[in-house]
Amino acid sequence: MIKFQNVKKRYNDVHALEDVNLEIRQGEFISLVGMSGAGKSTLLKLIIGEEKIDGGRILIDDIDISKIGKGDLPYLRRKIGMVFQDIKLLPKRTAFENVAFAMEVCGHKKEKIAGDVPKILDLVGLLHKRDHFPHQMSGGEKQRVAIARALAHRPVLLLADEPTGNLDEINSDEVLDLLLKINQLGTTVMLATHAADLVNKVKKRVITLEGGKITKEQKEGKYQL
Amino acid sequence: MESMSFFRIIKTGFVNFWRNLWLSAAATMVMTITLVIFAVLFLMFALTSYSIKTIQNTVDISAYFKVGLDESQIMKIKNDLQNDPRIKQIVYTSQQQAFDEFKARHANDPLIQESLNELTENPLPATLNIKTYKLEDYPGVAQELEGANYKDFISKVNFEDNRVVIDRLGKILRFIITFGAALVAVFSIIAILVIFNTITLTIYNRKEEVEIMRLVGATNWYIRGPFLTESLLYAIGSTVITSLLFIPIFTQVLPKITAYVNPQLNVFHTNLFNYWFLVLMLFVVALLLAVISTLLAIGKYLKI
Incomplete structure (x- = not known):
């Protein structure tokens, strides 16, 4: 599904990624671990075309994403959902409206939005909070709304960049359970984190990044640096 | 799907205009001043060249x-x-x-x-x-x-021998052209800067929204569209205000001046002083100012 071939990324003199080779298959759940600055976020940003590579190739379904024009990037992003540590919900919109927003900007009709959003909120277990504003929800709930928003386009791949970074253990577990559930429903999930206990619970493929290089790959691994 | 997006772009543009009402009002006013100067100079130019022609015919x-x-x-x-x-x-x-x-x-x-x-x-x-x-x-x-x-x-x-008069009018005309062009240029730059700042502030206010839009796959024009709509509203607003201000000039002042210069002509029957032509021209000028400044602001501050 996604192939990294000798991918390089530099920020001025800093080598954020060096010769990264990686293959992600459909339906996988991958934990991307490493210390801060190891290149986890950079790797995710390259997949959604937020950053450009300085060498090598990234193929998504055999399409070289460095050859995708600016005008077509939005269509790539509709196939990939993304959630962040800082959640990025719109504070003046309710849970329902935040999810609906993702569908609105892509031109979906009102009726479709009214039909789909409750289903997605139900999937993340927050239908009962559909009219709550972000400040009326817990951190875990907010992150689940963000995941719901990322799922609005029924993406084939969900990228989660430190989604539990600001959450306590209970809330983190909730988010992790949700990601696993989404993965079971067929969406490929890539979780970048440095929360060891979280990775240990998942017991799926683990990729360790260090100084911009992949230093370890485990099929059903644990958090190891 | 496309018409739905178009409708939402226009709606968001209106919302932006309304949420920053004072900024919008300032941008519209500066643009109005520019248009008024432009219109006055245009009329002076038209009137002087028209007078020269009329006097030339009397020689x-x-x-x-x-x-x-x-x-x-x-x-x-x-x-x-x-x-x-x-x-x-x-x-x-x-x-x-x-x-x-x-x-x-x-x-x-x-x-x-x-x-x-x-x-x-x-x-x-x-x-x-x-x-x-x-x-x-x-x-x-x-x-x-x-x-x-x-x-x-x-x-x-x-x-x-009316050549002295004609020569003098010619000088006035040249003055209007050079002085007027400079004045219009200066105020155009001011208008562009003010609109540029207003749109930049709107972009800044909606930073979060724009970032999320990008991440969830909004097309570039869906993101830019509302800012262009907002500046289009400044253009329409200032054209309407300026056009209204010029109605008394067209109905009261101009007929008297042209009657003085050439009693046989009715001001509303000459293409030179067609009111709607002036309105159209003002709108084109306003549109140019709005589009230039918005594209500059978008290019500089709206990362897609």
Whole structure:
């Protein structure tokens, strides 16, 4: 599904990624671990075309994403959902409206939005909070709304960049359970984190990044640096 | 799907305009000032060039023939002059015509009518009314008519030299063009800067929203569209205000000025002073200012 071939990324003199080779298959759940600055976020940003590579190739379904024009990037992003540590919900919109927003900007009709959003909120277990504003929800709930928003386009791949970074253990577990559930429903999930206990619970493929290089790959691994 | 997006872009543009109402009002006002200056200069320019044309048309030479001169002789002179490449038009008024016209002109004056009836001989001379192609040819032609060739036939040459007035108007016109262009340029730059700042602030206010839009796959034009819509509203607003301000000028002031310059013309029947033409021109100028400044702001601050 996604192939990294000798991918390089530099920020001025800093080598954020060096010769990264990686293959992600459909339906996988991958934990991307490493210390801060190891290149986890950079790797995710390259997949959604937020950053450009300085060498090598990234193929998504055999399409070289460095050859995708600016005008077509939005269509790539509709196939990939993304959630962040800082959640990025719109504070003046309710849970329902935040999810609906993702569908609105892509031109979906009102009726479709009214039909789909409750289903997605139900999937993340927050239908009962559909009219709550972000400040009326817990951190875990907010992150689940963000995941719901990322799922609005029924993406084939969900990228989660430190989604539990600001959450306590209970809330983190909730988010992790949700990601696993989404993965079971067929969406490929890539979780970048440095929360060891979280990775240990998942017991799926683990990729360790260090100084911009992949230093370890485990099929059903644990958090190891 | 496309029409839905279009509707949402327009709606968001209106919402942006409304949420930053004071900023929007300031941007619209600066644009209005620019348009007013532009409109005033345009009208001054149109009026001056129109006056020059009107005055140019009034310049001519009248050659008065000696009374009792044979008409065939006058015709010969007329034919001679017609061969002159400088001369555009010659109108002949015979003694009888001159008399009839004079009589008709004073039809309501019984004293003149009575005196005319007393006359045994027509005292009014035959005339040739001459117009040249070029303004600068008038003195030459007038001099020739006064010269030896025609001395025996022509009693008087009347040449009203309006060239000084025309020259002065020409200078005013050139001043309006240079001074006006500079003024319009300065205010255009001010308007562009103010709109640029307003749009930049709107972009800044909606930073979060724009970032999320990008991440969830909104197209570039879906993100840019509302900012362009917002500036389009400034353009429409300022065009409407300026157009309204100019209604009294078109209905009250301009007819008086043109009536003064040329009483035969009605201001609303000349293309030069067509109100809707001015409105259209103002809108085009406003649109250009709005689009330029918004594209600059988007290019600089809206990362897609």
